[in-house]
Structure formats: C-alpha cells, structure tokens
Amino acid sequence: MNRTESILVTGGAGYIGSHTAVSLEKAGFRVILLDNLCNSDISAIEGIRSLVDYDVPFYQVDCRDKESLGDVFQSELENGTPITGVIHFAALKAVGESVEKPDLYKDNNIGGTRVLLEVMKEKGVSKLVFSSSCTVYGEPENVPVNESSPILPAVSPYGFTKQECERLIQDHTKRVTKQTFQSVLLRYFNPIGAHPSSVIGESPKGVPNNLVPYICKSAAGLSKPLIVFGTDYPTPDGSCVRDYLHIMDLAEAHVSAINFLFDKSQINRPFCRAFNLGTGVGTSVLEVIKAFEKVNGVSVPHVLGGRRSGDVVSIWSESLRAKSELGWYTKRSLEESLKDAWNWQKKFI
C-alpha cells in the first residue's frame, strides 16, 4: 500500500474526523490523529485502529497550543514520516452554544486555525483541507447555493468563525510565497449516519445539539422528547430545511480533496478552492423524523417547539463543482444514513 503521504487529521477523534481517518487509511494514506478530546472520547481512536488494523498514531493536543502542535510535526519528522498535508477538523460546532459563548468559539476555532497555519508555515507544510460549512452562506436569498453564491452576514457566531477561518486560509495562500500553499475549503452541508460496521459513529459529549443524534437518543428512550425547533418557518411544512448526506460519502470527499491537492497537475501554483458537499436535495426536520420512523420501525418522541436562535431557514447544495473537479458525488440515500445512525445508537441501549 502507498503510505508516502502522511496526513495530520486535527479533530481526528470527532465525528467526521474519525470516519475520514478510516477512509484515508483505506485509500493508502498514512494518518496521524490529533484531538484535545473536548467533544470526543479515546474510544473513537480505538475504533479507528480496529477498523484499519493498524496502530494509527494519536496525539492529545489542543490546536491553540503552538509548542505542542509544533512538537507533533517534529516527532513525525524524526520518525521518518514527515507530515505532508493537514485536514483541519478541530473546532467547536454547536450553533446554539456559539450564541451563548461567542468568545469561546472565536478563540477555539479562529485561534486554532491561526496557530495551525503558523506551524504549517514554520514546518514547510503547504497542503491543507479545511472543514468549512454551508453556514458561510448566511441566510441565502436563493437555494440551492453554489460556490459563487454570496457570503452573507453570518447568522451565528459559529458561522462567523467559519467565514473568518476561510478568510485566514485565503490570505495565507496569497501571503506565503516561499512555499506554494495549496488549500481546499470543504463546505459541508449536514452529515449524518455512521460507519456501516457501527464501530464508529457520532458520539457528542452531553446533550446532542445536532438533529439526528438527538432523534436517535429520543427514539432509544435515552433523552427527553426531541424538540422540533420552529414550525412556523416559510417552508412547506413550517420546519427548517437542510441537505443531509451520509457520513461515509463525506469521508470519501476528503480522500478526493487530498488526492486533488497531491495531484501532480496541481503542483507549483498556489490556490485556495472551495467546494460544496451535499446531495442537492433539501429535507425538512419533520420529513427526517418521518423517514427515520419508517426505515427503522421505531417512533421518535417529539414535540413542536419554538425557533432556535442562530438557525438558517432553508439551505441545500448545488455540488456540481465537486463532481466535475473532485469526481465526488453522494452515493448513499437518506434512508441508508438514518438506518446506519440507528444501528450505531442501538449499541448503547
């Protein structure tokens, strides 16, 4: 297997990072995991290792800790496996929490990205994939959104941190002239589901903020009934509309993005390219609940509630650029995603 490229995965114990690590390993890349475990658990690292049958290195480090981050690059260099690319997942991601704690979000998400870029510059590493979000489009006037859609004012402090990080990376790409800095901004829509083995999945600490993990807990009787945040929105059934994609489709998009960065034809030209990653289909909160109940044969206790601060009304993706330039598109259905999400949850009942 080709293990010439070593990819640092920050936030590697988290939901998207752990699934991506497995897909990268399967595609022949060497993976180095880094996480401060503020929203994840060491069991995710063990899950990754068991799925790839390889003792993937893990560093418990905070991205804002410049010295420790530099040490990770240094020790991998001394091991003879220098880091050649980075996928930067590490961030706080709860929209509602970001409204309550905007400074924490700015410090962690923007601060962590700034330190990472400094360390990458010092260590001469020039390929970066950044976990961005459709939240950078703010409250879009037209849907679906594509990469040319306007970046409107952020609806939440979390969204603001993603816009700022994109700007930092774009500036870095222009400013760093000694290296040819090449970066990809992946604007995810709503990843859901779990690895089909159910060895890894989504395990946020505390009460889940995201819809599908909450649906799972509610269906399992492990939480209070789900609150549908808002049923008076200008959408067909009054609840918010999102673009839900299977986590394994999203994980595979990162392999495509890393291949894109390492593709020989891209060499010697600095660039920062954004890609939307979604299915192209919008689904409402109430439709997701119904689909979950139907595919899994369980009921989801839920109540209709008020709007959640910081929520966009409707957004879904046009992902034509990802298809034409990365060769990536979603292959799994909403039903498959909801089935895999429930299979994962059932392990904890």
Ligand code: NAD
């Ligand atoms: P997650 O919380 O499961 O994973 C993030 C990981 O980063 C966690 O394991 C956490 O412990 C770690 N982390 C946070 N701050 C850190 C820091 N300063 N230093 C080191 N580790 C740190 O979240 P996720 O869903 O896997 O999201 C990954 C990335 O994708 C985030 O940047 C998020 O903003 C972005 N994103 C997620 C979604 C989504 O719906 N899940 C959508 C769009 C974008």
Ligand code: UDP
């Ligand atoms: N949502 C909900 N109840 C919950 C969690 C989420 O109704 O307990 C709604 C939320 O208001 C949004 C959609 O589900 O309309 C998706 O929310 P999530 O937090 O999963 O992702 P976001 O799109 O906010 O990043």
